[in-house]
Amino acid sequence: MQKEPLFDLAILQAPGQLPRPAPAAPKSKPSGRKARTVHASVPLAPWTTVPDELIRDTDWVVVSSSGGKDSQAMLSYVVRRARALGMLHKVVVVHADLGRVEWAGTRELAERQARLAGVPRFEVVQAKGADLLDRVEIRHGKLKAKAEEEARARGEDPSTAKVAPAWPSSSARWCTPDAKRGPIRTLYTRLTAELAHLGRPVRILECIGQRAAESRQRAKLAEVEINQQASNGKRHITTWRPIHGWSDRRVWREIARSRLPYHPAYDWGNRRLSCVFCVLGCTSDLVNGARRVPELAASYARMEITVGADFKAGLSMREIIRRAQVLEAAEGPAARPPAGTAMAAIVGQAVTAKYRRRQEAVYGLPV
Known part of the structure; x- marks a missing residue:
């Protein structure tokens, strides 16, 4: 049973935001899985979308860097604003190391970009155990076993069961949460523990280099939103896509301005x-x-x-x-x-x- 918070929920809302009402009891799911509830202290929506206000109000500014051009341009832009506010000490760059499936030298380049930009802290996270290719094989084994079991239940020959594709796809991007999102959340846990003395949920601003020009799906994403799945009673995560509306030209001009390789x-x-x-x-x-x-x-x-x-x-x-x-x-x-x-x-x-x-x-x- 979830415990009642030991503090006034109104205090935990971002400035200007009304206290959030207690969430309704979760509906039962037919699958039997326990429905996930969002902690009552987590805001429904960000209190501001103004970049400088987002940086001022947060405890950590976490920039996700793949080493690619978009995250590089985003890094330059975010660092420039944080430095102007005198808040560069809040910035942490994190790289999710994908191992053998990513381009050689990517991790080293991401670290070099962060160092040259003047960021005081660079972190590397990595999924435990199997890499992407190994996970494809493991996933295939599970999907095959499931398909065969369902065939037997229907009285059919399991050897003829159709097995769902194990590879990631645009509609099943399981690789992203497995290799990037999950490991990065382990960093959020560590950053939250470092500021446990604050006596309130730690505010983390996660910066992601997704752009609307990349795909129709990304064009639908909000520039600023609350990441309720990653938030809990100890941390509140706000997602910021600083270059969401940028064109390729603006990305490259920012890289040229930054001088970063x-x-x-x-x-x-x-x-x-x-x-x-x-x-x-x-x-x-x-x-x-x-x-x-x-x-x-x-x-x-x-x-x-x-x-x-x-x-x-x-x-x-x-x-x-x-x-x-x-x-x-x-x-x-x-x-x-x-x-x-x-x-x-x-x-x-x-x-x-x-x-x-x-x-x-x-x-x-x-x-």
Whole structure:
């Protein structure tokens, strides 16, 4: 049974927000699972959407960094505002390490970006146990056992049971909560414990580099909202998407302004950076990955055979590898493009040249 809070709930609301009424008793679920309730102290909605007010009112500003261009631009923007407010000490950068399935050097780059930006604290989290490929195999085993059990219950031959695809997809992105969201919440737990002496729920502002221009689904996301699933009686999590309305051009201009280095995969032609082979990635990104990291592509192809399903609906890893091999045969091993190629394509040669010169002058990075 949930205990009554030991403090006045009105005190816990953000400034300007009316006290939240006690939640209604949860309805029973047919599945038998216990319905999740939100602690009564958690606000229904953020009290403000003004960036500087969000930073002032929070105890921690946690910037999630994949090492990609969007999180890099977001990092620069958030740090600039926090520094102007004299609150850079609140900022923590967290990178969810995906292991062998992400581009080489990503973790190191995310740390370097944070350090060069002047962030005092960088954290790395990682899912325990199996990585993404191993989880696909484990998930396939569970789905297969379930399908066979249901077939037996219907009096059918279990060997003919249709097994649901084990790979992540746009409609079943189980990889994100498993590999990123869950591990990052372990950091929230630690940060909350560090400020337990406050005697109230710790306020955490989680900054995520999702943009409306990426997909119709992300376009529907709110720029600021309460993360009720991650909040509880000890911590209140507000989600802020600082660059939600930004265009590609604005992202690259922010990177140019910041002088922070970006991942070379963009110069190779990638549009996004996360897993080398992301189910949401465009075909050109996937083929580029197969050319640059052929041994990882081969591991994905072997897993397709193990689980009996293509990596991506309508596009198998075997086909991605074939297309990569055709390009290699026609063009030969691709030479690494000049640094700054991706930026120049969006914001022009003049801005890019200035960015490169300032990198050398400020950070001592090679031009």
